[in-house]
Amino acid sequence: MSERPAPAVTVSELPSHPGVEVTVKGWLYNKRTGGKVRFLILRDGSGYVQCVLSKAEVPEAAWNAAAEVTQESTIEVRGVVRLEPRAAGGVELSVLDFRILDACKDFPITPKEHGTDFLLSQRHLWLRSARQVAILKIRSEVESAIHDFFYKRGYTRVDSPILTPNACEGTSNLFETEYTEEEKAYLSQSGQLYLEPAAAALGKVYCFGPTFRAEKSKTRRHLREFWMVEPEVAFLEIEGLMDLAEEFIKELTVRVLDRRAEDLKRLERDLTKLETVAQKPFPRIPYREAVEILQKKGFPVSFGDDFGGDEETALAEDFDTPVMVTRYPVSIKAFYMQPDPADPEVVLGLDMLAPEGYGEIIGGSQRIHDHDLLLSRIKQHNLPIEAFQWYLDVRKYGTFPHSGFGMGLERFTAWMCGVPHLRECIPYPRMLYRIYP
RNA sequence: UCCGCAGUAGCUCAAUGGUAGAGCAACCGGCUGUUAACCGGUAGGUUGUAGGUUCGAGUCCUACCUGCGGAGCCA
Structure with a gap:
């Protein structure tokens, strides 16, 4: 030079x-x-x-x-x-x-078409392509927006442990690892249970970190390692939780539109679809009504059935904003969810379904705050009481109604980007039978 | 785990049971404004693996391996 x-x-x-x-x-x-x-x-x-x-x-x-x-x-x-x-x-x-x-010789990814198998095996190099750069920038923007959202509202970030002694919810498969010679540890599949005691200490808290699910899922909506943000708020009840979830999604969407419009354009995202989200209220449909809607659409569902991907898409397709389905049957939801005093067969929970077939982006609930009711639920689910003693203590020492939700970062990012598969929305996806690079 | 689909050049794909081919990338040459530039040329192969049917298998059969899509589960 x-x-x-x-x-x-x-x-x-x-x-x-x-x-x-x-x-x-x-x-x-x-x-x-x-x-x-x-x-x-x-x-x-x-x-x-x-x-x-x-x-x-x-x-x-x-x-x-x-x-x-x-x-x-x-x-x-x-x-x-x-x-x-x-x-x-x-x-x-x-x-x-x-x-x-x-001088670079024989770069494997050429400016032509490639298959996903090849690209995933070259993920470390695939990151350099224009589409992947745009997605990663949007993901990063969402992460910053999440922290800003909670910081502005007086939340304290409380990091939950990744190594845990047992199943948080007792249902899904966990990744097992050796903790000591005598003891196993498991990779966390949710920070929620650890956040509830923190809510008693700090009022409004959230955690944001990697989450691990060892299920053998093979779909575009699943990763084995993904990032989840979970707020937990003392004295917040179900209606306030729905308001929070809606405000949260709107603010993140506006932030992405404001600051990453160029990346969205590179991804050929239809911006009007995201602009609508910020402007209209999100419908809130009780599960009982959702069942009726699905029956009218020809789905053979009845009270007590959980919704699959097709049902979720059918419910979401009537709206151009996310829709919240609330008050699911007690039988198909987690043990810690608060039953509705007005309708004890259902819990005060919500699932938020994104439009355009992107499925569930948020799941949350008001938590049981009565000690004896929670204890009976733990017994009903055949969970080991000793393991949940500390969790019961939240109800034993100055209990309080509280609520929280979890949002999957990659699912939200995929929806923002208009990308069909979660594997492009995390730098190094961990999927069934694929952990390289 | 179950159901379905696929595996041919570095990549993306062709090839009625009858001599394995094209585009891109690479290499050589050409072009004064290109937009995944274009034009000409060169090189590139144990058709996923193992067995079987057949005069002859990329093609048909069996098993296995790998990947993809979906289900269940969930964010």
Whole structure:
């Protein structure tokens, strides 16, 4: 490169430096070569810029390097920023000098179609592609928005343990690991039970971290390791919980629309579908009504049946916002959910179903706060009372009504992005029979 | 775990039971503005594995392996 100094900038900063000579470092995304003019598309993580080399205006070494450079080679470009309507993004670099920092040979992922098996085995390299970059940026935006949402409202983040001594809810399969020679430990499948005592200490709390489910699920809506955010609030009851969940989803959606519109466009997401979400109230349908709706649609369901994916989609398809289904039968929900005093066959719980077939993004409930009722539920579910003694203590020492929900980060992100499969919404997906890379 | 589908060049896919092919990537050459650029050329193969049927198997049969889609479960 020339000895002339030029400020180093990122691609995202280029539009604010028109006419200025700058240096950009990154990787070659694609190139198009001609006899007198050559185009190099540079990516640096912040964006993409087309670098234009004219044979007459660059050193011969730079001109030749532009012909040789291969996809994903590390490169350095010195050039003048020019506003150019012919270039994607509206800005390009008129190159003064160019050099290859490291020549990349045979990058496996070419700018053509690939199958998912191949791409997943190359996930560490797949991350570099434009679509994956956009999804990861949106995921990161959602994570920040989650923390901001709770911080603004006076919540304290309480990290729940990942190693736990037993099943939190006693139902799903857990990943088992050796804790000591005598004792097993299990990877957490929910922070909720640990958050309830924390709510007694801090009032409004939330946890946000990885969650593990060892079920042998093989669907687009499941991962074995995923991230879940779980608020838990003292003295909050079911109606307030529904308000919180709705406010939460709306705020996250608006945040993504405001700050990541460009990434959504790259994913060809229909923005109007997300804008609607922020503007309209979310319908709240009691389970008993939901059963009637499904029966009218021809589903053979009756009170006491749980809803599968098809039923969820059928319920959600009538609305262009998420819909909350509330007050499920006691028999199909977790042991800790508070029965409805007005209708003891159902619990004060909610599932929020996203539109466009994205399914359940939130599940939550008011928790049982009566010690003896919770104790009888633990017995009914054949759970070991000793293991839940500490959990019962929340009801023993100054009990209080409280509620919380869990939201799956990847499911929400998938819906925002309009991506059909969760595996693209986490950097390194862990799925049944796939843990590499 | 169950049901269904698939496995051919680095990648994406073709090939009636009868000589394994194309596009992209790679390599060589051409092109003054390209937008997954284009044009010409070169090279690239134990058709997932093992067995079977047949004069002859990528193709038909059996088993296994791997992956994909879905169910159950859930976020």
